[in-house]
Amino acid sequence: MPDADRETVLLAADAAGLARAAALIRDGGRVAFPTETVYGLGADAGNGDAVAGIYAAKGRPSFNPLIVHVADLAAARRLCEVPRAAEEVAAAFWPGPLTLVLPLRGGAPVSRLVTAGLDTLAIRVPAHPLAQALLRAAGVPVAAPSANPSGRISPTRAAHVMDGLGGRIDAVLDGGPCGVGVESTILSLAGDRPRLLREGGLPAEALEAMLGPLDRTPDAGSAPSAPGQLVSHYAPRGRVRLGVTAPEPGETLLGFGSAAGAAINLSEAGDLHEAAARLFDALHALDAMGAERIAVSPIPETGLGRAINDRLRRAAAPRD
Template identity: 65%
Template sequence: MDLETETLCPDAAGLARAAALLRTGALVAFPTETVYGLGGDARSDLAVARIFEAKGRPRFNPLIVHLPDLAAARAIARFDDHALRLAAAFWPGPLTLVLPLRPDAGISELVTAGLDTVAIRVPAHPVAQALLRAFGGPLAAPSANPSGRVSPTCAAHVIEGLGGRIAAVVDGGACGVGVESTILALNPPTLLRPGGLPAEALEQALGQPLATGGDAARPSAPGQLESHYAPGATVQLAMTQASADAVWIGFGPDCAGADLNLSATGDLVEAAANLFAMLRNADRIAKATGKARIALAPVPDHGLGRAINDRLRRAAAPRP
């Protein structure tokens, strides 16, 4: 595959060009508030197959469908009272709901990996919203990076990983949240992937604790594979001091000697926004200095820290 990947401005002309490319079955990356997504027409088997091809993604891993509003989402999935309550509270925003697929939804079976459920969300980013409305249909959009690698939070990251493999990227600047959406299944409410919306906020809205679960061997939503989000260097967790053979990423003010720091003040929001870009930077430093490992300081496991630690555990998992 050898395409000339266009970089488009997020203005009317750029969005019109992006929508026109999507209508032909081509792939266009675009910013969301979480990370950049790799968009393709969710109704087209060809477009969705191209997403898997470009990413080198396992065919059994489902994709998230992005929609402009609740009305468009209800045309694709069945909503119960819990789902409607969560949509009213958190959409648009970094929440993905896994819901029963309507038989007449018109979504490619490649999107759902043959399941009778579909993962959907309404992004808050103004560029994502404008593109969805310009295109006029549902977009399947996993993160715009090679499968299993570090997710992209700016257009340059997309080009670095997928340049020459996709038609275009709409450059909307850096993503504000920096980690992917939280994924929730219902009946019972089950956290499938921690993400940009803290689980505590969901529990408060629902008035009950969330179950946790998911089968890494047969995912029902994205981001459940055991090895995922991995840089080139080996990742080591819970490193509390610098080491001569590792690039050390610290967290908080007590990490003197760290090569990088997710947040020098210990701010989990800042750390989440910096996570993927910092893993990429650490990987570059490791290659330049001949170090084989990236080590990370402990991150508190609450709020957005749960999402950060989930990504780091997957980055550190044995590679397939």
């Protein structure tokens, strides 16, 4: 296993960088790589020591399961039971920013640390061409939560990963900025009804158009059934206040639409796609500015606005 204080190498998105990243993953290393949503911290999902290294690098609680990334639906079928509804959803939305929670296939080569002991697996097929190339070159299922310290702002650029995890992981494969900018939507098809576990880069309306109304019942227990469900998450260093039309003295305004005096505006045009793509980059920038109190303009609770508001509510939640 890599040493916790070793040098983290920045790899170019070329044939040599890709080959090095794939070899590191096969050898039990930890490599951050871009997806269309955010950068993920990847390791061989079947290697328990490598998966434990993800938790150690992030400071992530081991009861919080990980998403496994595979290159295509055929690879997902080798790990999970894929019911008919899941086949149809996958055909419509994979590759893309959708994670499916499915029953884990008996004997699947996945470490129990990945599932946090559950009998289900969170799995997705990313659309980013570099992520696709890495998965095919590595030849193993890759467990990959967001490549940031646990609870902090998710990374949408290689520099964000280096700032947060430099010295804790082996390498970062630099594929430029992520286009979607918020994590994948998580849908469970492991039970009797389709259940939305996390808003994300695929608007829930697109799923409901295919499946009908989704169950949004929160988990009854204290341990999450999928990633991204912790109450306090995605947090900048400053305290966050939401739905603000008039910031108080000393607050730094993160704007949306026609927000006068905003230090950073997620989208002056009020475009939710632009706002989602810029969200985590803006929170990193507010950290760099030293913002101690952050006011956020109201954002519509529709489409990608649901995912943006989900992340902001978790960023604003009380912290331990």
